[in-house]
Amino acid sequence: MACGQRDRLVTETTTILASGRRVIDIERDALTQLSEALGSAFVEAVEMCLIATGRVVLAGVGKSGHVARKIASTMASTGTPSLYIHPTEASHGDLGMIASGDVIIALSRSGETKELSDMIAYSRRFSVPLIAITAIESSALGQAADICLTIPDAPEACAETRAPTTSTTLSMTLGDALAVAVLEARGFTGDDFKIFHPGGKLGAMLRTVGDLMTRGENLPFCAESTPVKEALIVLSEGGLGCLIVLETCAKDARSMPPGARLAGMVTDGDIRRLVTSGVAAETIGQAMTRAPLTVLPGTLASQALALMNEKRITQLIVLDQDSHPVGILHMHDLLKAGLV
Helix, strand or coil: CCHHHHHHHHHHHHHHHHHHHHHHHHHHHHHHHHHHHCCHHHHHHHHHHHHCCCCEEEECCCHHHHHHHHHHHHHHHCCCCEEECCHHHHCCCHHHHCCCCCEEEEECCCCCCHHHHHHHHHHHHCCCCEEEEECCCCCHHHHHCCEEEECCCCCCCECCCCECCHHHHHHHHHHHHHHHHHHHHHCCCHHHHHHHCCCHHHHHHCCEHHHHCECHHHCCEEECCCEHHHHHHHHHHHCCCEEEEECCCCCCCCCCCCCCCEEEEEEHHHHHHHHHHCCCCCEHHHCCEECCCEECCCCEHHHHHHHHHHHCCCEEEEECCCCCEEEEEEHHHHHHHCCC
16 A cells, blocks of 8 residues: 555544544533533423323424434333324324323424424313423423423534534433433333333343243252262253252152252262262262352343353252242253343
């Protein structure tokens, strides 16, 4: 590569990075302004969403419309019934989707978006609470709203074209803040969140150990007094690479005895170490690991995975609230669920 061409590429790279960093810096500064300006209007907006007996209806046009759709989606997935209605479609019949008990959140940087006028008029006529997200509080939208959430009138990151950049970031962030504040005020938990996210990696991360563990007749177990040879047969047939060792149990038991007490755990690795060590063991109790790591059925699968990774193990025994063994969680269970 010629020297001049290399210098040109270096210059272009520097310019591109400077451009990207400038945009981030502009939007970061605007977000700081937004955070510092958050006040009573935000509290009132959260309370309005909390007391609504219907849905939160988001509306906006253009880039504001995309942001409104995202806010509606976030709210709906975090326990606040919500939907997006396009203002133009609203003017042609979709206003009928807005009912008593609903709350409207309308987005417009200028606050003068003509397409919103019919929705604004409808909200005033039928006393549907209206929250505005705009940069101009004195605008038509800001003046009509019951609550005006004002974003900083900061410069767009693309100064030459004034393409929506900073303003959409501010609106998006304010919507996230509103959604999270509402869900925290409701006491919305991870278990609630899981109901709305049954699929994908996120849904898998929110499943519990009890959802994934092996249980019942599929559990390999024996008493600690069981001869090693007999215990190895149970271990092999179990196919989980481990064996639950109980203090006592009937030799012909087919499922975990009620109230069984855990004595320890034996893994394939324990057997290999026993064989290579040359130590003679007559019963499985002499080869087992006492006080193995355990989890409760209600433990999040993601937490169990973190524990497995930290301890570099592939199985966990699951105990109920009374410390009775009820299952085995294997790394393969987590793989099948899509956590790994």
